[in-house]
Amino acid sequence: MMALLPAGAWAQGFAAYITPPRFEVQVSPGQSLRQVVEIQHVGREKGNYRIYTNDWTYLPDNSVAFSDDLAPDSCRPWVAVERRELTIESGGRYRYRFEITPPPGTPTRECRFALMIEGLDPARVEGQLNFPVGGRIGVIVYASIGDAQPQLEIMRTRVTTINGKPTAVIDVRNTGNAHGRVEGFVNGTDASGARLEMAPADLPILPGETRAVAITPVEQDGKPAPDVRFPLVIKGQLEWGKNRLPLDASFTP
Structure with a gap:
């Protein structure tokens, strides 16, 4: 109001x-x-x-x-x-x-x-x-x-529509007893051959939950993030705490 x-x-x-x-x-x-x-x-x-x-x-x-x-x-x-x-x-x-x-x-x-x-x-x-x-x-x-910690793993990769645009998503499961977040930067190559620096959404994954986390291009020098042309290949390592989550997947709508 x-x-x-x-x-x-x-x-x-x-x-x-x-x-x-x-x-x-x-x-x-x-x-x-x-x-x-x-x-x-x-x-x-x-x-x-x-x-x-x-x-x-x-x-x-x-x-x-x-x-x-x-x-x-x-x-x-x-x-x-x-x-x-x-x-x-x-x-x-x-x-x-x-x-x-x-x-x-x-x-x-x-x-x-x-x-x-x-x-x-x-x-x-x-x-x-x-x-x-x-x-x-x-x-x-x-x-x-105490020493409560998350335990994160990628369950699957897929493409879904977010804000009217197809978006690469990873489903992340937390089998630990504390919340966690996936962080870091990975490399994407889309159907046009464009190379994209990409990062996961900053979302908490609570204990016992599986959360859909979008992977989207990073803005460069204040410019809007580029549109992605699928299929998209993403390679690299995401992080949670001191742990690594390898990601090597092709995303096709």
Whole structure:
């Protein structure tokens, strides 16, 4: 709704920059780990925020669904936040603290939750009543308990349509007990003979899941990534942590 209002017509609403956008940390059972997220309020008036935790689900379309209800085996009871509500002056920054304390004896696993930062100030439209328009940002936290690790493998390669274009995709399975991501650069050669530097999408693969990861050309010198003419051959090695995933495949729609 905020995007539909004319420029300059609204005031306040959600007016914050949050850093970092996610945390990937490690903590031992019975010990506390403190982390800090910085909230920068960029509104013209002081801003009011509510801060709380949510569980979340990563959907097949790579979107995230947040939930106030405790999920089965949720680790949110291990999380302590500095305060529930916060006021920041215009142009101000606040370093907000939260702690994760897994109970002693917690088995090796990954704790995942979202730190939700919600604006409490409604948008105001000139000459009209306040609209109940707010906003919120979820900062995703992955906390590896003990030595929890991902275990990734490529299950198959294929071509699918993304945003109206045929796209090379690898299906990656995670049989470990923590999330993982495939990274790195590989070499592609398309049907025209063009050589392309390519990279996987930055997507988390959660334990027990198989996730479709697109492999697309990398932008060079600020220029738009070139279109790919299939069939496409990709060769190289992707990475997850200190591990390698060899990739040598032909992609044909």
